[in-house]
Amino acid sequence: MSVAEEIKAKIDIVDLIAAEVTLKRSGSTYKAPCPFHAEKTPSFIVNPDRQTWHCFGACSEGGDVFSWEMKRHNVDFREALQRLAPRAGVQLRPRTDEQARQDEQRQRLLRANDAALHYWRSRLQDPSGGREAQEYLRERGISAESTQRFNLGLAGSEPDALIHHLSARGVYLEDAVAAGLVVSTDNGPRDRFRDRLIFPIRNARGETVGFGGRTLIDEPAKYINTPESDLFRKRDLLYGLDLARPAIREAGSVIIVEGYTDVISAHALGSPNTVASMGTALTETQISLLKPLATDVRLALDPDTAGQAAARRGIDTARAAIGTEQRVSTDFRRVGALQNQLTNDIRVIPLPDGRDPDDLIRSEPELWRTLVDTAPTFLDWLLDHVRSQHDLDTPRGRADFLDELMPVIRSIGHAVLREEYLRRAAAWARVDPESLLSRHAPTGLRSGATRTDAPQLPRRRSDRQQTFLVQLALSHESSRKVLQLGDIELIENAEDRAILIARINTTDDSWSDGLTDSADRIAQLERDGKQLPPYSDAEAAEAMLDAVGRIQRKRSKESLRLQNLEIGEQERELGVDELARAAAQLENAEACDPDLVEAASSVVDARDAARSLHRISSSTTA
Known part of the structure; x- marks a missing residue:
């Protein structure tokens, strides 16, 4: 029997939870209002026969004594083990x-x-x-x-x-x-x-x-x-969380602002469920701190110029694009990943006239409360925000609009929501919805299909490479060490990406404890991973770098293909001869029509990119 099993055997889950929650017997089980969200009808059930707990309300979570300790006290498995061992009278192994x-x-x-x-x-x-x-x-x-x-x-x-x-x-x-x-x-x-x-x-x-x-x-x-x-590690912290935690748990909601004084003002004026990200885009660790406490997240960050640049370039944090500690922006794809982990929508609190929360809370507290209460969902805000940044009357504007939106829409976990926002994007970009759904649907999904109601299509080669990358990472520690932060975004499947992140961030066997919904997928990846060649540490690291390179080259070719499609559309609208003349004028720096300059610039850029990609492909296959 392992130490964890011995602790579970010696602690009665009813006694453990009853020390913090008033339980009422109901037949063979015990019930109470859920301690993790506000509710009137008790939906929190403790089963003494199975030694489990479960919330049948908004949380829809449950588990054993360890998962209770982890969620209730916001600790990881190792700390939960250390907290419960004395209660069970179990001696943990001495530390090295x-x-x-x-x-x-x-x-x-x-x-x-x-x-x-x-x-x-x-x-x-x-x-x-x-x-x-x-x-x-x-x-x-x-x-x-x-x-x-x-x-x-x-x-x-x-x-x-x-x-x-x-x-x-x-x-x-x-x-x-x-x-x-x-x-x-x-x-x-x-x-x-x-x-x-x-x-x-x-x-x-x-x-x-x-x-x-x-x-x-x-x-x-x-x-x-x-x-x-x-x-x-600032990216692992949220300013004010130690003070805000009770209010967040009671409300089931958290407000994320920019800086220290924003938090202090919010707490003083009636929003004690407020924390600050302190100049970082939302990180996976910060997400894990919030997930046990809140099902509703409201962002009062500055999502303007720096955030747009971050999203367009597809980077993982917006801080590099900002260049300052006190101006923070939203990494759109990371926010999309957070939304998939929470029960309700993330909402964005629009800040009028570029004002910061501290000033708004102090000078117009009623307006602040109204903005918090009426904040649009992240996806609704994002579509309107991105649409306002591009000229959808031009091919380039529509292409940039889709480039900025599609990584986020692809990450939406709910099939109905994903299809709805894909169709909205298609309508605004003036493209055929079915074509857009087919071209941009997440791995294994196509228009009209879900994971449960249709057979899976054979994986494309690029998909197999992504699966191989995850299998290798689960099997060999040396392969995980060579991965860069940006490499994780190469994994299009949201579930596989979450599994990979969890494995990288946790060094012990508890890495999958928070991924109970993905247990079958993890088992499949680990089972198939046993069929990989018996790599040495050096060979595994080299295989990982090769897999990353293959996926990146595949994406570069796909990007060039889409750019060529756009050029074709420009040629149809403006005419090949006009584009050629404009390109010649552009190269000679002569004055020409602005619309032609824009179209010709993309032609020149695309041709240069094609030449570069051809040289790269030739050198790698030689």
């Missing part, structure tokens, strides 16, 4: 020396952060030293109560004041450097945060893992953060 060393170092860094926070909080509360910061807080409408609730602090102008404080508290200099509190310079160690209002950043368990600092003087970098480390 390396694991113990890492745990001890983590605790030292947390103690360093706590000591720094204590110092900075006292500086802000000092009537003389914190006057400038307190004035800033008053201007932003941040009350003394909010300052206390969010543990705000103040870093003074002295270059080494924090260093001396930490030394007096027994914090080693190397730990202060590792925690990102101190930097090494040619003039010796110096405080990283100086002349800044301090925002402590805590993880979901309430541990202070890093800090954000807002300048109080004229500096180019308005905000700086603790540098990335094993302790502080």
Whole structure:
């Protein structure tokens, strides 16, 4: 019997859940209002015979003692195991020396952060030293109560004041450097945060893992953060989640905003279910933090110029396109992936006239509440938003419109919704709906077919390559290590992509615990993966790189084919002779009709791309 099985055998699930939820006996089971969403009629059932729990309401989730502990306390399987072992009287295996060393170092860094926070909080509360910061807080409408609730602090102008404080508290200099509190310079160690209002950043368990600092003087970098480390990964955190979690769970809804003051204002004015992404596009880890708590997500991010550029280029995060920590945008495909994991729609809160949530909440709270309550679904907002960015009266505009929308529409998990938005896109792009459905349908699906009501068509070669990539990743750790973040988006099948992400992000055998709905698919992939050649580590890594290259080349050829179709449409509308003359004028930089310039530019670009692709294909097949 494994340790996990022994723990399950020794803990009664009714006793475990009854310690936190009032259960009422109903025949052979127990019931209660679901603790994970608001409801009037109890739909949460605990079965003592099967030792399981299940919500038959909005959550539609369930499991055993481990899944309860993980969802209730927002922890992973390993931590759930550690939390339940003492209750079961089970001794876990001792950790290795390396694991113990890492745990001890983590605790030292947390103690360093706590000591720094204590110092900075006292500086802000000092009537003389914190006057400038307190004035800033008053201007932003941040009350003394909010300052206390969010543990705000103040870093003074002295270059080494924090260093001396930490030394007096027994914090080693190397730990202060590792925690990102101190930097090494040619003039010796110096405080990283100086002349800044301090925002402590805590993880979901309430541990202070890093800090954000807002300048109080004229500096180019308005905000700086603790540098990335094993302790502080900004893409794995949501600011304010430790405080917002009860409100999110009670409402079943979360509002995601941009920055620290947006969250503080929202909490103060009646929206305590608000968190901030702190300058990152939504990540898989942030999604996993929200999934156990909320079935409804409302985004009050800035989805304008930088977000459009991000979506057009198909990148995985929008931060690179922004170039600043405080202006955040929405990665459309990642939001689509989040929507597939939640019960209800993601909604987008439109911010009028480019105003940020902090300003809107403080100056017009009623308008803010109205915008939150009436926010359109993400897909409705996206279609209208993308349509407004392109001239659908031109072939290029319609092509760009479809290029921007199709990756998101392909990722929609619900077949009826996917077909509806495909048909809307086809109508606006003035193309035949059936042709668009056939050309852009997700792997294994075509117009009028679903996974359950039609036989599967044979996979195309590119689809087989994608399946091979996932099978190889599940079978060989060395193959996973060579994958880049962008390579994951090569997998068109949303379920396979979620499986691949889970396997990459988790190093132990618990990687599939959160994918119960995909258990059959995982079993199939692992079963078929056993038929792969007996690769060595080096051979598996090489095979992975080869598979990625093949899929990328296939996509490049498909992209060129679609571009040639567009050129054909332009030739029909404008005439080959006119296009040729315009292209010649373009190359000679002579003045010509703007519409012809646009069409001719695409001809020239496409011909150049064709030549380049031909050279690449020739070199790879030689």
